[in-house]
Every structure is written in C-alpha cells, then in structure tokens.
Amino acid sequence: MDPENQDRIKSLVDEHGADDLVVVLGAADLEALEVAAETLTLGDPAYVGSLAGVQLGLPVVHILEEDVKEQVDAGVYDEQVGLLEMTLDVDQVRRAAEKFPGRDET
C-alpha cells in the first residue's frame, strides 16, 4: 500500500478516532487486497509508510461483499460498482475478504 494512502488514512484516524471508521476496499488484485488489509490492521508489512509498526486495527471490508452491497442504495451501487462487479471474479474477492485480519473474531 503506497505511503501517501497510508498518510491519508493515518490522518483520518488521528482526526476521527479508529472506533468510528471502517475501511471499504475496492481493489481487484488479491495480493494488493491482502497487503492493504494487513497494513490497515496490523501495520505496514513493508515497513516503509507511516503505518509501519502502527496497529490501527480498523475493520476492513470489500465493496463487493454481499453485506456491504446491501448497505448501499441499489441505484448508486449499480452506477458506481456495476461494471466492476460484472468484470471481476466476485467470489474470489469475497473469499479473499473472508481472510482479512480480524475476521475470525467477528
């Protein structure tokens, strides 16, 4: 996860606190998802960004997960995510999301 995005998320946490934030990922690449989820919960595994050694423990979900989709107005979802949903392997992304850190506890 690139250092600038880490900075942005860290400053959001500083401003709002970790309890009121949830991260919704949209990437399709499984490796990138895994790294992003790990970075936002346990800290930057590459140890280069501002989240190196910082355990934010944020809840991380993916926009293609069924229960996330249900939270969004169907029209808006279709407009913003509809195309991606049609072109990505949704099941594969959902399976990857099930393995995000912290999932087994919830």
Add this chain to the structure above:
Amino acid sequence: MSAAIHGCSLVLAHAPDLVRHGSKPTREDAAEEIKPALRTFDNALGYPPHQVFIGNHRPDALWEVERPWWKSPAAPKAEGRFGVFIDQDALYARMEAADQFQLLHLDGREASDGSLSLYRNGSRAGVMNRAHDLDESLSASVLLENLACKATGALALEHLLGRTGFPPEDLAYAIGCGEEAVGDRYQRGGGNLGKAIAEQAGCANASGSDVKAFCAGPIHALVVAASLVSSGVYEHVAVVAGGSLAKLGMKFAGALRNDVPVLEDVLAGLAILVGPPGNGAPTIRLDAVGRHRIGSGSAQQAVLEDLVVEPLSRLGRGILDVDRYATELHDPEITEPAGAGNVPQRNYKLIGALAVKRGELERERLDHFERERGLPGFSPTQGHVASAVPWLPHGVEALRSGEIGSTMLVAKGSLFLGRMTELADGMSVLLEQGKE
C-alpha cells in the same frame, strides 16, 4: 472540412544504463540491485512486444505467443515497418546531438558538483551537468529527462518524415504531448518541446507548442492537430512525443521479486502526421470526439459513457459498431509482477460490460470482447506513449486494407497525481476508412 492520418512512427531506444536514473530506482538507490536483472540489447530487441511496437508483427500475433513473452523471443530485427529500435550508443549519440548547451559529456569524465554520472555497460561514460546551481528545474537529473525526451521524440519525427517522404520544410506545426516539464524556476512547465523536437528533425518552417494532459495527452493533441488542419489554419501538423526517463525501472521491485528481467529499460517515441483527407488516408472523425466531462465524476462507468457511448450515439451508433478499440496498451508482463494486473484486458472487460448493460452485447459474449474488438498490451509503460497510440500505425494499415472499417482510440489520464484536482481525465476519437 476534415482531417486524416498521413502516417505514424513508433521508436524504441534501449537504455539499460539509464534505468538507474529512473525516478524509482534513484529514490531507492537500487542501481546495483537492478544490474543483474537488466537485459542485453539482443534480448530487448527480440522481446515480442517490442517487435510488435515497431511493426514487425501484428498485435494479435502476441495472443499466440507463449507467456512469459520474455522467454519466447522473436526474430531480433532493429528495423520495423513502423519504426526502429536503436541501441544505447545510438541513443547517447542522439542525446549529444540534441544538446545545444553542451551539458552532456560522454568523454569518461568524473562527476563534479551537481552533475550526474552516466554509464555504458556499467562503466563510467561521462556526465550530465546541471545548468544552474540553485534552480531545481535546471538540475542535471531534470535536464537529462528532458534531453532524453527531446532526442527520442526527434528520432520518431525523423523516422516519420523519412517513411512518408513528407518534406520536413513543409511541416507547419508540431504539437508535443510528452509529460516532461521543460522550463526554469520561473516557468517550470514552460514547455514547447514540440518546437524543439521539430527543430531537431530539420523542420525549419514549423512552429509548435505542447498539449499536456498526463497519459491522455496524445489523444488531446491528435484532436487539436486535426482541428487545426480541418479549420485550414495549417495544412500539416505533427503530433510528437519522446520517452519518459523518469519511468524507467518504475516497477523494478515487482520484477525482481518475481524473477522477471527489468523490462522497463526502453525509452519510446512517437510521431503522427495529420493532414487533409484524400489518398485513402484514414479520416479523423471530429464529430465523434469523446471527452471526460468534469461533472461526470470518476466512476469507471461514467468515464466510459463519456468516452465511448456518448460520441458514438452522436453518430447513431452503438459500441459494437466499432471494429477495434485501442485503450491503454501497457505490456502486462511489466504491470502484472507489480500487482497492477493486465491493464488493457481490464479496459476491454469494462467496455464489454458496458455493452452488456446497455443490451448491445449478450452476457455470454463478454469474455470474447477482448479478442474480438480489443488488443493485447504491447507498449512499454511510458505513460503517454502507451495510451492507445501504439495501435495507430497498425490501425491505419487495417483501415487502408479494409480489414476494419473503424477504430476508436480511448485514453485516460490520472490528473489527481499532480494534486491540483481529484479528477481523472479521458479523451477518445474515432477513425474511419479514408476517401480516395
């Protein structure tokens, strides 16, 4: 009035010893780490995507070549039907020739204050000097980028003039669409590399300017060039761009991690000649230009509706009425090891999915859309160069032979990288068979 494509050249310059001066390798001080993963000239020359780029093979031939392509070399021909592939010595010689301020010295001298060491086969070759001791825009690294861009842009324009037989003195205007910001501290992006490239290529009667729009620059420039020709302001306009040295080795870490050679070791250049219609030259449909509007937002669907659906609907056509789409044509063997996936494939899936949503394509045909109306990625990740344009000489040939009736060039740009807006950008244009 309208305008047509009279020719297009695409060139590559092997630059293994400049990879260390790419932005990412410089920042990560990775020169030594990269060295064992650099390609020889012959390996780079025979790399199948490069042979497609300079016109020795059709793009769709790549679909039949076993991956990884870097392990399946093609016949290493330096002369292509649409361009050339030059080695590093020839590149250095061209950079020296393009350097009017004697800042580049390839006489083996050692670096001094503020200069940058240059290498040949890993050994010291000379230096690039800075032009000012305080001005960052005139630092050795920035000037090296600009000079590399000028030299490769001029190589492309010279090739185009040679190939088409168009007299250099007849060129009225050159539009630069590369991404280098040429200037000094009072005008960092002052620009007009277009004119500097035209001068280098011997176009004494030309003037020029630059059109900048990140990776979408070439399509914006092509539309402006066609508009200038169509309106009668100029009879012939060239769109030119040199390579991006800053992007050399950009994804080296992913390559090393996956035991793939550093494939980002070439600078690319392009030149397109736009002139009046006739003689079968493919027509640029100025009534079917797509633009990403500010108010459209950045959702993929909204961007593609602006770029693909809206211009076609103005002609009463649908997505399947275009025979071949060209989008960003980044080589997947560069982007995949870095975790960025297959960029052209993703774009074709999105355009196909849009056709499904609009009821123009059956869902079951979605997986075939890429092969039926798209292209494999065969361009080096040189930003603006990869944006649809590498298809142009191939597309011109397919239009002239009647193999296809129309093709659409679709380019997107990441404006947000410059931190002045969170917007994306995009531009598209439709080309059709020309008139005799």
